[in-house]
Amino acid sequence: xxxxxxxxxxTKEKMINYYSDKxxxxxxxxxxxxxEEGGTIITLYESGKVxxxxxxxxxxxxxxxxxxAHLNNGRLPEENKKKExxxxxxxxxxxxxxxxxxxxxVGSDEVGTGDYFGPVVVTASFVKKDDIPFLExxxxxxxxxxxxxxxxxxxxxxxxxxxxxxxxxxxxxYNKNKxxxxxxxxxxxxxxxxxxxxxxxxxxYDKVVIDQFCYxxxxxxxxxESNNVFRKIDFTTKAEDKCLSVACSSLIxxxxxxxxxxxxxxxxxxxxxxxxxxxxxxxxxxxxxxHGKDILEKIAKLxxxxxxxxxxxxx
Numbered sequence: 001x002x003x004x005x006x007x008x009x010x011t012k013e014k015m016i017n018y019y020s021d022k023x024x025x026x027x028x029x030x031x032x033x034x035x036e037e038g039g040t041i042i043t044l045y046e047s048g049k050v051x052x053x054x055x056x057x058x059x060x061x062x063x064x065x066x067x068x069a070h071l072n073n074g075r076l077p078e079e080n081k082k083k084e085x086x087x088x089x090x091x092x093x094x095x096x097x098x099x100x101x102x103x104x105x106v107g108s109d110e111v112g113t114g115d116y117f118g119p120v121v122v123t124a125s126f127v128k129k130d131d132i133p134f135l136e137x138x139x140x141x142x143x144x145x146x147x148x149x150x151x152x153x154x155x156x157x158x159x160x161x162x163x164x165x166x167x168x169x170x171x172x173x174y175n176k177n178k179x180x181x182x183x184x185x186x187x188x189x190x191x192x193x194x195x196x197x198x199x200x201x202x203x204x205y206d207k208v209v210i211d212q213f214c215y216x217x218x219x220x221x222x223x224x225e226s227n228n229v230f231r232k233i234d235f236t237t238k239a240e241d242k243c244l245s246v247a248c249s250s251l252i253x254x255x256x257x258x259x260x261x262x263x264x265x266x267x268x269x270x271x272x273x274x275x276x277x278x279x280x281x282x283x284x285x286x287x288x289x290x291h292g293k294d295i296l297e298k299i300a301k302l303x304x305x306x307x308x309x310x311x312x313x314x315x
Contacts (some may be wrong), residue, residue, distance in 0.1 A: 003052045003061040007044075011068045015044055100236065100243040103206040104128050106197065107245030108190045111253040113182055116276040116284075116306045117299055118261050119171060120185060123253040124193035125164035126203045127245035134161065140247050148258055155255035162248055165197035166256050171299055180303040183214045187222035194230045208232060209246050211239035264299055272299070276306055284310045 007015070012032075019035035019042060027034050032044045040054035052061040108124040127135065138154050139146075146154070167189050177185070190210055197203075212235040214222075223229045239246040265272045268287060273279050284306065287295055293311060296302060 001053070001055065001057040003057050004049055005061070005065070006048045007050055007064065007068050008048070008072055010071045011064065012044065012048065014067060014071070015042075015050065015064065100207065100209055100234070100239070102129060102132065104204055105243055105245040106194060106203065106205045106208040107239065107243050107247070107249050108193055108208075108210050109240065109246050109250040109253055110186055110189065111250070111257045113186065114276060115257075115274050116280045116301055116304050117171075117272050118257060118264065118274070120169040120174065120189065121166060121253040121257045121260070122169070122186070122189035122193045123164055123166045123249040123256070124190070124197040125162050125245050125248045125252060126197060126201075126205060127162060127248055128204075131162065132244060135244050135248065140244060140251065146251070146254075148254075151251055151254050152258065155251050158248055159252060163197065163200060163203070164249065164252055165193050165200070166252060167193045167196070168256065168260065171301060172297065175297055175302050181222070183218065184222040186213060187219050188226065191223055191226060191228075191230055194233075195228060198230070207234050207243075209234045209236065209239055209243045211235075211246055212237050268299070276304055281306055281310055 016033065019033060019037070022035040022037050024034045024036055024041075028043060030046050032046060034041065034043045036042070037060070038056055040052055040056050040060045042060060043051045043053075045051070050064065052058075104127070106124060106126050108122060110120060110122040112118050112120040135158070138157060139150075140154070140158070169185065169189055174185070194208060208230065210219075210233055216233070216235050219233075219235070220229065220231065236242060240250050241247075261272050261274065268291075270283070270286070273283050284296065284300065287299075288310070296307065296310075300307065
């Protein structure tokens with residue numbers, strides 16, 4: 001039996017003292033010591049890892065695990081490391097929120113990029129510091145964390161107060177663009193939404209924020225053919241959690257997407273499923289039998305792998 005785990009410096013000192021009269025003559029490379037007790041060979045390495053070998057290795061290993069926990073508030077080094085990482089992540093998020101949350105901001109976000117059916121929807125919105133209590137009372141957060149029903153209730157209240165601009169990129173438009181580069185499409189739509197919003201008023205904003213879906217260099221590279229590019233942007237991951245204007249844009253985009261899917265459902269006479277799973281494939285096959293395969297041009301993103309699977313089975 002062999003058991004290996006890492007110990008902290010204070011346990012290491014205890015272990016060195018405990019095994020001082022049980023040391024073996026030879027010490028392996030990179031080891032502090034190697035000792036033997038009751039048929040168990042104990043090797044402590046410079047890295048802090050300790051290895052227990054032998055029939056009763058588990059007994060000795062558990063003894064030192066208990067010692068490690070006793071000396072370190074009940075936690076092993078791995079748990080301490082995890083705790084520190086979580087704490088650091090929490091502290092970083094707090095600092096990021098201070099940077100993006102309590103400010104006047106323009107934020108942009110999109111939905112529909114992972115759905116086979118329905119358009120890509122991008123929204124840019126402007127949130128003042130004075131709007132924060134209102135939005136917090138509504139429970140504004142990333143649309144992925146709210147049900148569609150809740151979004152349908154909350155968003156009408158938001159759009160009556162928060163300035164916004166929404167761009168709907170239809171499936172027909174999407175399928176005409178045979179390059180099918182989703183990041184390029186998103187970059188173009190974000191740029192268009194931000195510029196359109198800023199034309200509406202002379203907003204006194206501190207930052208313009210986008211949830212980072214690609215490197216800034218690539219984002220602006222996608223816009224090299226555009227005549228007008230807004231460049232003063234803060235790109236940050238998990239922007240919906242840090243910046244209220246991005247959260248609002250996420251919710252508004254989702255709201256518009258839901259409404260567009262409802263229109264599509266009425267047109268087809270069937271509830272159109274979201275996502276890109278097996279249920280989507282089955283739905284598409286039913287619709288093709290009724291309307292023909294050309295209907296996919298109007299309702300789906302043809303470059304998704306779903307299309308090949310659907311049409312292959314139709315042949």
